[in-house]
Amino acid sequence: MVRQIKSLNIEKNKFKIPYFSILGSLVIIILFILLWRPLNFGRTVYVPLNSQAQTTVTDKSTIDVGEGRVEIAEAQSNSDNVTESSDEPEDQIAPDEIDEIIDGKDNNTVQYTISRGDTLHAILLRYNVSKKDVFLLTNKYKQLANLRIGQQISWTTDDNHNLQNLTWAISSNNIRVYEKSGDKFVETSETAENVSQENKVITGVIKSSFVADARKSGLTSNEIGIITRALQWRLDFRKLQIGDKFSVVLTREKHGDRLSKSQLLGVRFKNGTKDYYAILADDGKYYDVNGASLSQSFFRYPLAKQARVSSGFNPRRLHPVTKVVTPHNGVDFAVSRGTPVLSVGNGEVVIAKYSGSAGNYVAIRHGRQYMTTYMHLDKILVKQGQQVKQGDKIGLSGNTGRSTGPHLHFELHINNKPVNPLTASLPINEGLTGKSKKAFLAKVKQIQSQLTF
Numbered sequence: 470m471v472r473q474i475k476s477l478n479i480e481k482n483k484f485k486i487p488y489f490s491i492l493g494s495l496v497i498i499i500l501f502i503l504l505w506r507p508l509n510f511g512r513t514v515y516v517p518l519n520s521q522a523q524t525t526v527t528d529k530s531t532i533d534v535g536e537g538r539v540e541i542a543e544a545q546s547n548s549d550n551v552t553e554s555s556d557e558p559e560d561q562i563a564p565d566e567i568d569e570i571i572d573g574k575d576n577n578t579v580q581y582t583i584s585r586g587d588t589l590h591a592i593l594l595r596y597n598v599s600k601k602d603v604f605l606l607t608n609k610y611k612q613l614a615n616l617r618i619g620q621q622i623s624w625t626t627d628d629n630h631n632l633q634n635l636t637w638a639i640s641s642n643n644i645r646v647y648e649k650s651g652d653k654f655v656e657t658s659e660t661a662e663n664v665s666q667e668n669k670v671i672t673g674v675i676k677s678s679f680v681a682d683a684r685k686s687g688l689t690s691n692e693i694g695i696i697t698r699a700l701q702w703r704l705d706f707r708k709l710q711i712g713d714k715f716s717v718v719l720t721r722e723k724h725g726d727r728l729s730k731s732q733l734l735g736v737r738f739k740n741g742t743k744d745y746y747a748i749l750a751d752d753g754k755y756y757d758v759n760g761a762s763l764s765q766s767f768f769r770y771p772l773a774k775q776a777r778v779s780s781g782f783n784p785r786r787l788h789p790v791t792k793v794v795t796p797h798n799g800v801d802f803a804v805s806r807g808t809p810v811l812s813v814g815n816g817e818v819v820i821a822k823y824s825g826s827a828g829n830y831v832a833i834r835h836g837r838q839y840m841t842t843y844m845h846l847d848k849i850l851v852k853q854g855q856q857v858k859q860g861d862k863i864g865l866s867g868n869t870g871r872s873t874g875p876h877l878h879f880e881l882h883i884n885n886k887p888v889n890p891l892t893a894s895l896p897i898n899e900g901l902t903g904k905s906k907k908a909f910l911a912k913v914k915q916i917q918s919q920l921t922f
């Protein structure tokens with residue numbers, strides 16, 4: 470660019486005619502526009518500076534909203550940054566002890582039960598396992614695509630998230646182990662010979678905190694994680710009182726010395742005078758003693774009517790001007806100022822305040838693993854600490870904070886990590902019916918009698 474300008478100047482001087490200097494300036498201006506354009510508009514066609522970036526509808530997807538189905542036009546904005554410059558609120562909620570356990574952050578060994586829609590690839594990435602290792606493993610062993618609901622896998626990583634080994638329990642006497650050896654994974658099978666199984670009932674009393682007392686009673690971090698996930702919608706673990714009791718019926722499977730799998734068949738908490746149960750069904754999920762679901766459902770998005778997505782979830786979004794990766798941790802809905810914003814699920818309001826960048830914003834915690842945030846609101850209609858129900862009006866959308874047009878910025882966090890709210894797998898609130906309920910209730914009888922203190 471500099472060299473081009475110089476050569477133009479030389480030409481201009483050589484001819485020494487004003488006409489050429491006018492022509493020269495014109496060439497410089499045109500060159501400037503041509504060179505500057507890609508910085509601002511990427512691959513797109515030149516858009517005049519003062520016009521709005523064009524928005525084109527590229528994809529139509531049908532999305533579940535509670536009972537009904539609503540069409541959302543997923544739009545892709547040419548600049549992908551029409552409405553805001555940043556959504557990072559200034560304060561974050563510090564994760565507590567239970568969060569760390571649920572995240573599996575405090576130990577390098579994670580045990581996981583396959584549920585509907587899971588793929589090994591997605592599970593491992595969610596737990597921050599190195600992408601390279603995930604690719605190495607799943608690319609070589611295609612059979613790992615055949616995980617079944619209810620099967621258990623466990624894996625160990627080093628402190629740099631490198632995968633050391635992964636165990637896949639296809640059935641109780643068919644276990645595959647994938648061990649890292651140099652630059653590849655080697656598969657071995659384990660048979661029933663060196664497998665031992667023990668059934669246990671573990672009980673405890675709350676003296677300080679559930680996590681501490683559960684550990685003292687002999688439960689592993691992984692088992693504590695299963696308990697808190699199963700009961701997260703029914704029981705607030707932070708509100709357990711001293712003297713409350715818990716009882717767990719479980720099976721532990723050992724391969725030699727290594728604990729490869731624990732299955733929690735039933736859990737009971739006595740919180741004051743109230744009893745809470747989680748009993749494992751054949752589908753790998755936990756239900757209460759009547760076969761009702763322990764989880765709650767979510768709306769896919771927080772609006773009553775269909776809305777255009779003006780900017781999608783994009784963890785690798787390049788800022789159009791600075792070219793620095795500035796993640797877009799949520800979805801922007803183009804809605805006019807004053808549109809009611811609804812809570813996508815039952816929960817507790819943990820933030821309801823103004824922040825310079827997010828504007829008026831609300832954060833709602835749902836159970837232990839889920840959090841949603843709603844930003845740039847015109848008006849906040851809830852208070853911190855308030856309990857809200859799914860569908861409650863929590864605010865009116867607006868244009869506050871670092872926002873350049875009315876829109877709602879909506880985020881969903883699972884285990885303290887932002888995920889795409891339009892595609893994330895959400896818990897389903899479905900109880901057992903028919904034959905499976907009958908089989909389950911028979912199981913309840915047998916397990917409930919062991920859940921004493």
Ligand SMILES: [Zn+2]
Nearest residue numbers: 556800801878
């Ligand atoms: Zn946004």
